[in-house]
Amino acid sequence: MLEGKVVIVTGSGGGIGREIALAMARQGAAVVVNDIGASLTGEGASTGPAQQVADEIKAAGGRAAPNTDSVADAASAERIVEQAVQTFGRIDCVVNNAGILRDALFHKMSGDEWDAVLKVHLYGAYNVSRAAAVHFREQQSGSLVHMTSTSGLIGNLGQANYSAAKLGLTALSKSIALDMQKFNVRSNCIAPFAWSRMISSIPVKNEEQQARVEKIKQMTPDKIAPLAAYLASDAAADVNGQVFTVRNNEIFLMSQPRPLRSIHRAEGWTPQTVAEHAIPALKASFIPLDRSADVFQWDPV
Template identity: 75%
Template sequence: MMDGKVVVVTGAGGGIGRDIALAMAAEGAKVVVNDLGTSTTGEGASAGPAQQVVNEIQAAGGTAVANTESVAEAVAANRIIQCALDTYGRIDGVVNNAGILRDRIFHKMSDPEWDAVVKVHLYGSWYVSRAAANHFKEQGSGAFVHMTSTSGLIGNFGQANYSAAKLGLTAFSKSIALDMAKFNVRSNCIAPFAWSRMIGSIPTNTPEEQARVARMQQMTPAKIAPLAVYLLSDAAKEVNAQVFAVRNNEIFLMSQPRPIRSVHRGEGWTPQHIADHAMPALKGSFIAMDRSADVFGWDPI
């Protein structure tokens, strides 16, 4: 499905990114395997993880090159895309997968913990996508896949930084889709359920958290890769501005915010009228304070 295409996969040195890179190459893509080689909190750096995945791809008969630039800096992100152009002469797809976690309960979260996570997930996706955008526009084709999360789409404890960045990514993806559809450029999101290094750092301090992690350990990163490959392929030319979730052998199309219910008062509203009329009328349709684990509470298939 990916013959002749050149794809950048960020954060591809392990976990979900690794399996996406392997699957892209198996379907014929030339892959730029980008990974800074840091820990799940963004510390340290090593060229080893990216090169190891390249070695795996080449051993299987595929084509790939390693790249160790950071997505969190604009100049470095431009070099990631330039690596594809210099090595293979074009760029056809981008998977924004690179990420870190610095979980902390909201009222204890520090500015550096907030900044680091938003910088990698949201700014990183902006920098890499923007670097590819003009090339996509000029050639009249291209596709983005951004990794979001149900922590942002639904909610989770201790992840204000991560949740904000991941929900921001869905709006970012929609804006790309709207702005670039006339150039035959598509942008979609995947919320992956998969056991990885990053998920492995989720706290397991309560029985509920332990049960959630145990469920996620059954879900391998390889289950995410087929949808990412499909979304970057020409077979998905009619699929744009959507948000999907993958959970083991399940694929979900996720909702996007739309009006649920309304109230009207011809003479306008006062605070007291809102208290007496509007809120009682709307309360039956309030969204519950769910976490991702509450909504996806059943064992994966």
């Protein structure tokens, strides 16, 4: 489905990114395997992971080039895109998968922990997408696939930085879809459920949390790749601005914020009438303080 296309997959030295890079190559794409080779918290660097995945693709008869530039820096992100164009002649798809974690309860979160996560997830997706957008506009085609998370779409404990970045990423994707649809450029999101290095950092403090971790372990990263490869292909030409979730063998189309219920008062509102009339009328439709695990309670199938 991707014969002749060139794809960048950020953070593809392992886990979900690696499986997406391999799937893209199996479908005929030339792949720029981007990974700085850092730790889960974004510290340190190594050329090893990107090189290993690129070598794996080549050994299977595919085309690939490793890249170790950081998505968090705009100039570095431009180099990722330029490498794709210079090595393979064009760029057709970017998968924004690179990520780090710096989990902490909100009242204990430092400014550095906030900045580091937003720089990689939100700024990183913007930086690489913006660099690719120049080429997409010129060639009148392109696809962006962003890895969001139910931590942002629904909520999670101890991840204010990660959740804010991931929900911001869905808004970024929608804005790109609106702004660039006239150039035949598409932008979609996937919220993946899969056991990976990032998920392995989930704290396990009781039997409930242990059960959740064991459930996630059943969901392997390769389950995410088929949807990502499809979204990069011409077969997805009419799929734009959507948010999907993949959970083992299940694919979900996620809702996006829309009005649920309204209340009108012809003479306008005062704080008192809001308390006495508006909120009691609307309260039945309030969204509960769910976490991702509260919404996705059933066993993966």
